[in-house]
Amino acid sequence: MTATLPGSSTQVETSHSTLKVDSSLLRYGARIHRRPTRTVMVGNVPVGSNHPVAVQSMINEDTMDIPAAVAGIRRLADAGCEIVRVTTPSLSHARAMGHIRQQLRDAGCTVPLVADVHHNGVKIALAAAQHVDKVRINPGLFVFDKPDPDRQSFSPAEFSAAAARIRNALRPLVELLKEQNKALRIGVNHGSLAERMVFTHGDTPQGMAESAMEFIRICAEMDFHNVVVSMKASRTSVMLAAYRLVADAMDAEGFDYPLHLGVTEAGDGDYGRIKSTAGIATLLAEGLGDTVRVSLTEAPEREIPVGFSILQSLGLRKTMVEYVACPSCGRTLFNLEDVLKQVRAATAHLTGLDIAVMGCIVNGPGEMADADYGYVGKAAGTICLYRGREEIRVVPESEGVEALVALIKEDGRWVDP
Structure with a gap:
């Protein structure tokens, strides 16, 4: 039996056949070859292809309840979580992060903190950045324009004007993060693409990729490169396509930023774990991904063993027997x-x-x-x-x-x- 694959061929002898294998197709090797990226420091945790894939999660306590938020973060850290994200939907929440961080440090907990910023979050992001190691923004919501139900199209002038508003809004945050040597996550979500992206590219993985690239290009123009990118969707097939597209787009334009992997709203129980694994492990096996979050509708600390198990099953981490x-x-x-x-x-x-x-x-x-x-x-x-x-x-x-x-x-x- 002889199987032939396209490309320049290398003969591989087996016990029952001779395979002609394209020597450039590294995916047929036993070792995972990770996409080369720069290192982005999130607090004391390095994220990038030269470092172990980091496991992270997000607390579900109200950030304004400072004792509860501190307790939730410490539970995650004790479970092995390496980066913790906290929701910051208002200026009050952003200020609370300062108290949370201080109480954690007083208790000897040094886990890096990420502020998750929501609608029209420029002022919130600037306030939160003073107290955290990374800020996550959603390109579809960062400068939020209420959708017009009567709109039929976006003219080039309207598209350009919206892009200019984004550039102006993002500039002060990038400047602050750059000054403080902190990180930014450009976190695209399939469920919240900007209206102009949907009109231009459809509610598609391509629209997600272009949404991320717009923000990536702005950061690069400002010579800011402490950037991590995520492309989350609740449908695994959409998530897979979006990450592959944005990785190809970044590589084509010379951007070597790490990827944060996750299937958002995966659910709970066996199915939530299987759904998350189907998306995260598939991309990791292709060499894509530098930090992961398994999103379960369960206590956040139950996400951590799943993340480490995915990494160990692929030979990317060795954290247990x-x-x-x-x-x-x-x-x-x-x-x-x-x-x-x-x-x-x-x-x-x-x-x-x-x-x-x-x-x-x-x-x-x-x-x-x-x-x-x-x-x-x-x-x-x-x-x-x-x-x-x-x-x-x-x-x-x-x-x-x-x-x-x-x-x-x-x-x-x-x-x-």
């Missing part, structure tokens, strides 16, 4: 589901390890070859422990988990919970 376990079959020699739970309970506090739990000796050793440690059924009531590809010892099943822990300790890779 990676468990490799077969789905079980008729050859399985013990209750694999129960044993996996026991192994996880004993070792889940560790980091940086791959531990395999395999039901039988037939496929287990081969399928777990990349794991640090293996727990494999050898015979009824008996399991064997592996270190990498090497079988170390055979023990009764009743002693298996205890023996696995002992082996990890022997290797000096154990830490107490």
Whole structure:
């Protein structure tokens, strides 16, 4: 069997065929090649392709309730959240951010803060920028013109006039952020595109991309480059298209700004997690994305494990034990589901390890070859422990988990919970 892909060909030998593969198509490699970007500092967290993909979230407490907001931010930080966003819809909310930040710093919490600014947010953004590490603005709402239900089109003159108003409104914020060496997120949302963008490009991913590029170009004209870009939509297919378009557009014009990934309003439970993963993981696998937020209709701190799990599953972060376990079959020699739970309970506090739990000796050793440690059924009531590809010892099943822990300790890779 021979498969041929277009382009200059490189022959790849396999056990059953010879593939002709375009050597420029890096997507066929096992390693993810991230889109090269500059580093944008958000407080003490570097965001960009030379750094780990950062996980962030947003509190749902009222910013004016300062004790509750501080508590919500600390819960997120304790859960591992690396950047926290806070809604700032008014000048009072922006001023409250100063008190929130001070109380956090007094408590030793240094997690970077982002102010989320809403309609006609020039004054709010300027006030909030004094107290946060990054300001997020929505291009569709930053200079908000109420839609005209009778409008049939936008003339070139009207379009240019609106663009000029945006440039004038954005200039003082960019100047302040540049002076203070803080960051700006240009956060496009599919549900709130400006009317003139909808008339020109439709309610489409193309309209989202052009909305972002207008603001990106203004920042670049002012020699301000602490910019992060997001293109969120509640439909995964729209989100995917918008991020790909804006990445291509930025690359074509020489803008190497990082991307913040997320599927907005993903919902809750299994479906919310699956929907978020479908969008975020797809783009990360293509090399796009430098920070992520999983948007769940749940307590914000429950978003953090999902984000880290997505990154670990793609090999982009290593923040927990990676468990490799077969789905079980008729050859399985013990209750694999129960044993996996026991192994996880004993070792889940560790980091940086791959531990395999395999039901039988037939496929287990081969399928777990990349794991640090293996727990494999050898015979009824008996399991064997592996270190990498090497079988170390055979023990009764009743002693298996205890023996696995002992082996990890022997290797000096154990830490107490």
